Amino acid sequence: MIAPEPGGGPAWRDGWLLRARALPSPNFGPRPAGATIDLLVVHSISLPPGRYGGSEIEQLFCNRLDWDAHPYFDGLRGLEVSSHFLIRRDGALLQFVSCDRRAWHAGRSSWRGRENCNDNSIGIELEGLEYETFEPAQYEALARLCQELARHYPIAHVAGHEHVAPGRKFDPGPGFDWEALRRATGWPAERFAGTQPV
Ligand SMILES: [Zn+2]
Numbered sequence: 001m002i003a004p005e006p007g008g009g010p011a012w013r014d015g016w017l018l019r020a021r022a023l024p025s026p027n028f029g030p031r032p033a034g035a036t037i038d039l040l041v042v043h044s045i046s047l048p049p050g051r052y053g054g055s056e057i058e059q060l061f062c063n064r065l066d067w068d069a070h071p072y073f074d075g076l077r078g079l080e081v082s083s084h085f086l087i088r089r090d091g092a093l094l095q096f097v098s099c100d101r102r103a104w105h106a107g108r109s110s111w112r113g114r115e116n117c118n119d120n121s122i123g124i125e126l127e128g129l130e131y132e133t134f135e136p137a138q139y140e141a142l143a144r145l146c147q148e149l150a151r152h153y154p155i156a157h158v159a160g161h162e163h164v165a166p167g168r169k170f171d172p173g174p175g176f177d178w179e180a181l182r183r184a185t186g187w188p189a190e191r192f193a194g195t196q197p198v
Contacts, residue, residue, distance in 0.1 A: 011148060011151075011152070012152055014098055014100060015098030015099040015100030015101060016095060016098055016099075017085075017093075017099075017145075017148060019093070020085065020094060020095040021092070021093065021094045021095070022094075023058050023062060023094055023095070023096055024062075024096065024097075025061045025062050025063075025082040025096040025103075026062070026063060027061065027063065027080045027081060027082035027096075027097070027104050028082055028097040028098070028101040028102060028103050028104065029101065029102045030101065030102060031100070031101065031102045031119060031120070032102075032119050035102075035119050036120055037120055037121070037153040037154070037155075038120060038153070038154050038155055038156040038157060039111060039117060039120055039121035039122070039155070039156070039157045039158075039159065040121065040122050040124060040146065040149065040155055040157070040158045040159070041105060041106050041109075041117055041121045041122070041123050041124070041159055041160070041161055041164055042124050042126065042142070042159070042160050042161070042172050042176070043083065043105060043123060043124065043126065043160070043161045043171050043172060044126045044127070044128040044129060044130060044134075044171040044172040044173060044176070045057055045083075045086075045125045045127065045128070045171070046127055046128060046129055047060060047065075047070075047072070047073070048070050048072040048073070049072065049129055050129050050132075052088075052089050052128075053088075053089065056069075056070075057086055057125070058086070058094065060076065060079070060081065061082045061083060061086075061096045062096070063080060080104065081104050081105065082096050082097050082103045082104050082105065082123075083096060083097070083103055083105040083123040083124065083125040084096065084097050084098075084099050084103050084105075084122045084123050084124065085122070085123070085124045085125065085145060086124075086125045086126075087125070087126050087127065087138050087141045087142055087145070088127045088138075089127050089128070089137070089138065090135070090137055091138055091140055091141035092141075093141055093145065099122050099149070099152075099153065102118050102119060103118065103122075103123050104118060105118065105121075105123030105125070105161075106118045106121060106161060106164055106165065107165060107169075108165060108168065109161075109164040111157065111163065111164045111193075112157065117164045121164075122149060122153070122155075124142065124145065126138050126142065126176075128172065128175070128176075129173075130170050130171050130172065130173035130175070131173055131174065131175055132173075132175045133175040133176075133177075134172070134175065134176060134177070139177070139180050139181060139184055140184065142181060142184075143181060143184035143185045146158065146181075146185050146187070147185065155191075156191065157191060157192075157193070158181070158187075158191055158192045158193065158194075159192075159193035159194075160173075160176065160193060160194055163193040163194070176194070178192050178193075178194030181194075
C-alpha cells in the first residue's frame with residue numbers, strides 16, 4: 001500500500017519508509033494473520049556498549065558482525081535479531097525490516113494482555129546506552145517517525161523494551177525522557193508506558 005504524504009509523493013512502499021536509509025535484514029518473518037500493528041517498542045543499543053558512530057549495529061542486524069572483532073561481540077555470537085528502525089545519535093534514520101513484517105526485537109514479552117510483542121509492534125532502536133541520556137536530534141527524529149507511523153498504522157501505544165519485558169530488559173532506561181517524547185509528538189500521556197504512574 002502506498003500512502004501519500006500531505007505535501008508530496010508516496011511516503012511508504014510495502015512497509016518501507018522511503019526517506020529512511022534501507023538496509024534490509026534477513027531476520028524477519030510474517031506477522032500473524034489479523035495482527036493489528038498498534039504498538040511501538042522503543043529500545044536502545046550501542047556496539048560495543050557506549051561506543052557510538054560505528055557500523056556494528058547495522059552489521060549485527062544484517063548478520064554481518066565479526067564476532068571476533070571485540071570481546072563483547074563474542075557473547076552475541078550467532079544471535080539473529082533485528083529492529084524495524086535505528087535512530088543514530090545525530091538523528092539519522094535507518095530501516096532494516098518492512099513494518100508489514102515481524103522483526104525480532106522484543107523477544108519474550110507482553111503488553112496490555114498480549115504476549116509476543118513482536119507480532120503486533122514496530123521496533124525502534126535508539127543508538128545509546130541504558131543509563132545515559134539521548135540527543136535532542138534523536139527525540140526529534142523519533143517524534144517525526146512516530147507521527148509518520150501513526151499515519152500509516154493504527155498506533156495506540158508506545159512502550160519501552162523495559163516495559164514489555166520487565167526484569168529481563170532495561171532499555172531504553174532511566175535516561176530516556178518519556179515526557180519529552182510525549183511533548184514532541186503531542187500525543188496524550190495515556191499512549192505512553194513511560195508517562196504512566198507506576
Ligand atoms: Zn531492547
